[in-house]
Amino acid sequence: MTLPDLIWHPSPYRVFIGVDGCRGGWLIASVTNGSLDFTLARDLAGVFEDPRARMLIDMPIGLPSSQRRSCDSEARALLGHRRSTLFPVATRDALYAASYLECCETNARLQGCRVSKQLWNIAPRIRELDCLIRAHDDVRDRIAEGHPELAFMTLSAEQQALSPKRTPQGIRERSSLVNQYISEDVTDIVIPFLKRHGRDANITDCLDAAVLALMLAKGDGGISFVGDGARDAMGIPMRIAARPRKG
Numbered sequence: 438m439t440l441p442d443l444i445w446h447p448s449p450y451r452v453f454i455g456v457d458g459c460r461g462g463w464l465i466a467s468v469t470n471g472s473l474d475f476t477l478a479r480d481l482a483g484v485f486e487d488p489r490a491r492m493l494i495d496m497p498i499g500l501p502s503s504q505r506r507s508c509d510s511e512a513r514a515l516l517g518h519r520r521s522t523l524f525p526v527a528t529r530d531a532l533y534a535a536s537y538l539e540c541c542e543t544n545a546r547l548q549g550c551r552v553s554k555q556l557w558n559i560a561p562r563i564r565e566l567d568c569l570i571r572a573h574d575d576v577r578d579r580i581a582e583g584h585p586e587l588a589f590m591t592l593s594a595e596q597q598a599l600s601p602k603r604t605p606q607g608i609r610e611r612s613s614l615v616n617q618y619i620s621e622d623v624t625d626i627v628i629p630f631l632k633r634h635g636r637d638a639n640i641t642d643c644l645d646a647a648v649l650a651l652m653l654a655k656g657d658g659g660i661s662f663v664g665d666g667a668r669d670a671m672g673i674p675m676r677i678a679a680r681p682r683k684g
Contacts, residue, residue, distance in 0.1 A: 440666035442662070442664070442666050442668070442674040442676060443661065443662045443663075443664055443666055443676060444659075444660070444661060444662070444682065445491065445578075445581070445656075445658060445659055445660040445662075445682065446658075446659055446682075447656060447657035447658050447659040447682075447683060448489075448491050448579075448657060448658030448659075450489035450490070450491075450658070451469060451470055451654075451657070451658075452467070452469055452487060452489045452490040452491070453467070453468045453469070453490070453491050453492075453650045453651075453653035453654045453658060454466065454467050454468075454484070454487075454490050454491070454492040454493070454649075454650055454653075455468075455492070455493050455494075455495075455583065455645075455646040455647060455648065455649025455650035455651070455652075455653070456481075456484060456492060456493070456494040456495065456496075456646055456649070457494075457495045457585065457642050457645040457646040457649070458495065458496060458559060458562050458642075459477070459637060459638040459639070459642040460636070460637050460638060460639075461477055461479070461634060461636065461637020461638060462477060462478050462479040462480065462637065463477070463478045463479075463480070463481055463484065464477060464638050464642040464643060464645075464646045465477070465478055465484060465646060466643065466646035466647040466649070466650040467650060468619075468647075468650040468651060468653070468654045471619065471620060471654070472619070472620070472621075473615075473619045473621070473623065473626055473647060473650070473651075474626070475626065475627070475630045475643055475646070475647075477634050477637055477638060480565065481565055481566060481569055482569065485569060485573060485576055485580070488575075488579075490579065491579050491580075491653050491658040491660075492579060492580045492581070492653075493580075493581055493582070493583030493588075493649040493650070493652065493653055493660075493678050494566065494580065494581075494582060494583060494649070495582075495583060495584060495585055495645055495646075495649065496559070496562055496563060496566050496582065497526040497563055497566075497582060498566065498567075498570060498580070498581060498582040498673060498674075498675075498676075499582070499667075499668065499669045499673040499674055499675030499676070500526060500527075500528065500529035500532060500563070500567060500669050500671075500673075500675075501526065501528055501529070501548075501669060501675065502528060502529065502530075502547070502669065502670050503528060503547045503548060504548070505525050505526075505548065506525065506526055506664070506667075506675045507663075507664050507665040507667060507675070508582075508662070508663050508664035508665075508675055508676050508677040509523065509525040509526060509677070510525075511663035511664065511677075511679075512584055512587055512663050512677045512679070513525075515587060515590070515663070515679065516584075516586060516587060516590065516598060517597075517598055518598060519586050519590075519598035519599075522584075522586045523584055523586070523587070524553055524555060524556055526556070527540065527544045527548065527552045527556060528543065528544055528547045528548055529567070529669070529670070530543050530547060531543040531544035531547065531548075531552055532556075532560045532563055532564060532567075533564060537552075537554070537557045540552050540557055540560070567673075570673055571671050571673070577673060577674065581660070581662065581674070581676060581677075581678055582676065582677050582678065583649040583652065583677065583678040584677055584678070585602075585644075585645035585646075585648050585649060586598060586599075586602070587677070587678075587679065588648040588649055588651075588652040588678070589610075589611060589614060589648050591652060591679065591680045591681070592614060592617075592618070592648065592651065592652060592655065592681075593614055599611060599614075602641050602644070602645070603641055608640060608641070608644070611641075611644045611648070612624060612644065614648070615644060615647050615648060615651065618651045618654065618655065619651070623643075623644070623647065627640055627643045627644075630643065631643070649678075652678065652680075652681055653678075653681070655681040656680075656681030656682045656683050657683060659681060659682035659683050660678045660679075660680070660681060660682055661678075661679050661680050661681075661682045662676035662677060662678055662679055663676065663677050663679045664676035664677065
């Protein structure tokens with residue numbers, strides 16, 4: 438039997454959002470009736486407002502108390518040689534620590550390992566998202582964690598991981614894949630946006646947010662997740678979007 442927390446059925450609404458953290462805050466890609474648009478938000482509070490929207494965000498949702506999350510292990514296995522693009526999530530107590538040293542010491546005690554500097558650098562973003570989800574129970578069935586590299590791999594015909602995203606080849610591959618799902622060339626959408634927000638975001642942020650929205654759109658909001666159906670101590674599902682689901 439498939440656990441309810443590991444499935445989103447298609448949505449009656451056609452508002453699909455992908456969110457990626459960027460220098461200036463949060464890069465938001467919106468797909469509505471096949472049209473792609475980008476906006477920039479300084480914080481997440483306003484992003485949650487549309488009750489019709491399904492959203493995938495490239496940030497951990499559901500923080501463990503001790504053991505590693507099953508969804509991290511399963512997603513890394515699917516990513517194969519690109520598994521390093523998804524690093525396992527530390528414990529909630531560690532991510533709420535006051536310093537990197539305290540974070541590492543706390544996580545070593547609870548999980549048996551230190552925390553990467555990469556993960557610590559995004560800890561403020563993780564806490565912002567965690568606090569909002571804990572404060573708004575109603576969003577838990579329409580906002581979930583996604584991973585852009587897994588989304589790109591899932592939507593590609595070969596079902597294989599792409600070239601590193603910051604290389605020219607990687608950008609070309611991702612742009613080409615996004616273009617298969619929208620009517621307008623993504624470059625024509627990205628260039629005007631970055632002219633306004635070039636200090637706050639870059640093209641990889643745009644493509645990462647876009648693919649999360651497009652994975653939702655392909656399944657009409659229906660998604661299958663990886664994970665074991667576990668929830669964290671706050672009752673938040675720990676799962677990562679794996680593939681579009683219809684029907």
